Amino acid sequence: MQTSSDNILSAVRIDKGFPGTKALDKVDFHLQRGEVHALLGENGAGKSTLIKCLTGAYRRDGGNILLDGVEVDPRDTFDAQRLGIGTVYQEVNLLPNLSVAENLFLGRQPRRFGMVDIRAMNRKARELLSEYELKLDVTRALASYSVAIQQVVAIARAVDLSGKVLILDEPTASLDAHEVAMLFRIVRRLKARGLGIIFITHFLEQVYEISDRITVLRNGRLVGTRNTAELDRRDLIAMMIGRELAAEIHAAEAHAAEGGEPRYRFRNYGRRGRIDPFDLDVRAGEVVGIAGLLGSGRTETAEVLFGAHRADSGTAEIDGRRVDLSSPRAAIREKFGFCPEDRKTDGIVGDLSVRENIVLALQARRGWTRPISRAEQNRLADLYIRALDIRTADREKPIKLLSGGNQQKAILARWLATEPEFLILDEPTRGIDVGAHAEIVRLIESLREKGMSLIVISSELEELVAYSTRIIVLRDRAHVAELGGERITAHQIVEAIAAANERRAS
Amino acid sequence: MKQKYLPLTATILIFVLSYALCAAQYPNILSTRVIGNLLTDNAFLGIAAVGMTFVILSGGIDLSVGSVIAFTGVFLAVVLEHTSMHPIMAFALVLGITTLFGALMGMIIHYLEMPAFIVTLAGMFLARGMAFVLSIDSIPIKHPFYATLKGFYYKLPGGGRITLIGGLMLLVFAAGILIAHRTRFGTNVYALGGGTATAKLMGVPVASTTVKIYALSGLLAGLSGIVFSLYTSAGYSLAAVGVELDAITAVVIGGTLLTGGSGFVAGTLVGIFIQGLIQTYITFDGSLSSWWTKILIGALLFAFILLQKGIIHLSRDARQRA
Numbered sequence: 064m065q066t067s068s069d070n071i072l073s074a075v076r077i078d079k080g081f082p083g084t085k086a087l088d089k090v091d092f093h094l095q096r097g098e099v100h101a102l103l104g105e106n107g108a109g110k111s112t113l114i115k116c117l118t119g120a121y122r123r124d125g126g127n128i129l130l131d132g133v134e135v136d137p138r139d140t141f142d143a144q145r146l147g148i149g150t151v152y153q154e155v156n157l158l159p160n161l162s163v164a165e166n167l168f169l170g171r172q173p174r175r176f177g178m179v180d181i182r183a184m185n186r187k188a189r190e191l192l193s194e195y196e197l198k199l200d201v202t203r204a205l206a207s208y209s210v211a212i213q214q215v216v217a218i219a220r221a222v223d224l225s226g227k228v229l230i231l232d233e234p235t236a237s238l239d240a241h242e243v244a245m246l247f248r249i250v251r252r253l254k255a256r257g258l259g260i261i262f263i264t265h266f267l268e269q270v271y272e273i274s275d276r277i278t279v280l281r282n283g284r285l286v287g288t289r290n291t292a293e294l295d296r297r298d299l300i301a302m303m304i305g306r307e308l309a310a311e312i313h314a315a316e317a318h319a320a321e322g323g324e325p326r327y328r329f330r331n332y333g334r335r336g337r338i339d340p341f342d343l344d345v346r347a348g349e350v351v352g353i354a355g356l357l358g359s360g361r362t363e364t365a366e367v368l369f370g371a372h373r374a375d376s377g378t379a380e381i382d383g384r385r386v387d388l389s390s391p392r393a394a395i396r397e398k399f400g401f402c403p404e405d406r407k408t409d410g411i412v413g414d415l416s417v418r419e420n421i422v423l424a425l426q427a428r429r430g431w432t433r434p435i436s437r438a439e440q441n442r443l444a445d446l447y448i449r450a451l452d453i454r455t456a457d458r459e460k461p462i463k464l465l466s467g468g469n470q471q472k473a474i475l476a477r478w479l480a481t482e483p484e485f486l487i488l489d490e491p492t493r494g495i496d497v498g499a500h501a502e503i504v505r506l507i508e509s510l511r512e513k514g515m516s517l518i519v520i521s522s523e524l525e526e527l528v529a530y531s532t533r534i535i536v537l538r539d540r541a542h543v544a545e546l547g548g549e550r551i552t553a554h555q556i557v558e559a560i561a562a563a564n565e566r567r568a569s
Numbered sequence: 570m571k572q573k574y575l576p577l578t579a580t581i582l583i584f585v586l587s588y589a590l591c592a593a594q595y596p597n598i599l600s601t602r603v604i605g606n607l608l609t610d611n612a613f614l615g616i617a618a619v620g621m622t623f624v625i626l627s628g629g630i631d632l633s634v635g636s637v638i639a640f641t642g643v644f645l646a647v648v649l650e651h652t653s654m655h656p657i658m659a660f661a662l663v664l665g666i667t668t669l670f671g672a673l674m675g676m677i678i679h680y681l682e683m684p685a686f687i688v689t690l691a692g693m694f695l696a697r698g699m700a701f702v703l704s705i706d707s708i709p710i711k712h713p714f715y716a717t718l719k720g721f722y723y724k725l726p727g728g729g730r731i732t733l734i735g736g737l738m739l740l741v742f743a744a745g746i747l748i749a750h751r752t753r754f755g756t757n758v759y760a761l762g763g764g765t766a767t768a769k770l771m772g773v774p775v776a777s778t779t780v781k782i783y784a785l786s787g788l789l790a791g792l793s794g795i796v797f798s799l800y801t802s803a804g805y806s807l808a809a810v811g812v813e814l815d816a817i818t819a820v821v822i823g824g825t826l827l828t829g830g831s832g833f834v835a836g837t838l839v840g841i842f843i844q845g846l847i848q849t850y851i852t853f854d855g856s857l858s859s860w861w862t863k864i865l866i867g868a869l870l871f872a873f874i875l876l877q878k879g880i881i882h883l884s885r886d887a888r889q890r891a
Contacts, residue, residue: 140770141769141770141771141772144772156767156770156771157767157771158759158760158763158764158767158768158771158830159763159764160759160762160763160830160831161756161759161760161763165756165759166771169756169757169760169771169772169773170753170757170771170772170773172753172756174753177752178747178751178752179750179751179752179753179755179756181750181751204572204573207572
């Protein structure tokens, strides 16, 4: 055990077990002064357990934590904060109803004659935020600002309170590119001030953009710590999942669609104000990828197809038969399925069990007067838990306790249980880790091979390229290009989006 | 204007408008005599409502207030009748009891993680029952000190009087405003209303704040009981039934969000004034049934709930645009 003097935080041989599992097995982690250290691993690798041990949210079973060379033992997050370890989570942990200044100084407001000196507090808040290039009305409620700004306020509070170590747990998950750039500017500035920063994320590009070193955990064990500059992406992924996923993703299989008549034929289909009328043909056993920038009308296309927003123009045909898709109910009757993008608000019912979440759509289609027997529910749930490798202790576990990737698979299972023939997936791999990612990609391919028609929306172009037989490119709420066969490459998609933008510029 | 001032502004606007309407019909309503009476008649309700404001701001509720007022009244009447204790001592004693009672409810709510609704509901029955145990009769209080206290007032120009209890209510409101907006405890109350889990993560002492909030509500309910006994010169265990609901009404009409975290103590004062004004108007009119008070207050309350819903909706839209 050696601790170099540059280490601001050292965790040595940390052990943590939960009933039945060993979450952390003698993990070492060293954070240097003035570095951004990415902590990576699949869901369940032990990242959040390690963080929770460092911040006192969990009691570790064994091992030592040294802060500035002194052994510490934080009892809770507040205690850790006092010692110098501040944490900022993806979901901002501040009070939306209090003013920005009150959030920054809660519990340590400057006082005069026993009363809170509001003017001094607001002045100090403005000074503090000016270090972050932020000019806000600090007397306004925090809720009146965007998530990105709230995140910066949370960072300002954490740094001001702690000042030694800053843990950023998935801070960029709900930010757009511009906001991420702002956040990274701030992170670099804090790094220059000598803070040790732990950065947790699913976005590998961001890891390469901001981090100096990378530590990878797998199955509760330390895989290794590397300098970012010396670790290429393929090796990193191999470290994270222990198998050559990179190769799998690029093994773009035969894109050649089996010819034949399109099963699904949409003509002049659209809805005013949401998506311009488009023509779309989908054959059986075909994956149609939808690409475009955020706000280009990808989700709107999916919602119109599924009847979540009724189309106000055009016609839909299945096997030459005119069909009505004016509501999700109607679409489900035609054997449509739709996995929405935001699974927290549109997808899972957190307090229900995995089983109940899986049978939900099937039960809805049968109608509530014809309940699915408990035995049949159990059979379905077990079938899909096994088929999709949903990692859960048992089928009765509340779904909110599962990791993001497993929740996503449960939602997929919900629609697969209805045996759809036309399945729309909106960002099926968002916010889940690399391993689950690969499994979802494999699943999409196997569904296609079984003859299902799929529409997949994704921001990850390489992923789209991997499984799509055709790709529709969207821009400004209109379908602007269609790529097929040889032309399906990430480069071509970018070209198509860019060309469309140039046309708009001229 | 900031969104958080919107409900308060609406409340003040409604008050000024309705006062103007009343004054147009009965110019006498503007006299200082009426204003003085408005303060005196609503003093006990106002004091209890200050405590209720803190409770609701923190996201809780206190249903025991009315019963505690009745208990206090009966306790004072019994003690003053049967012992030679000086009223001041009796006041201190009863305030101690009610504060402790509130603190106890706060502890149960926090440590046993029980909903405030149930705990204070139990407290309501308990306090009312204790009042019955002390006496089931209406006991008059004839202590000379009561007469002395009632003799204190400040004469306004125009014949109106700010009585001791009316003035006390204004003092309590002033203290409440200071505590809510200028102390760390006050900010902690708002923090609890914003989210207990987050507040805890940010280092708010949740346990002591919760206990203090309900202790404060108990203290003010006791004080309200003293004021009520001064006002009626009697103690009766069936008195002040449902006062907690009037207090909640005043708080909500005053622009405080029932879910907690947003509102002003000053708004509650205006809420009290609006309720008092409606009552005064009906007295002036003479021909209207007193039930019209309830109907009008019900309508107002409903309007305010809709207004709050609308504001929440607007602020969510604003955030999405930001």
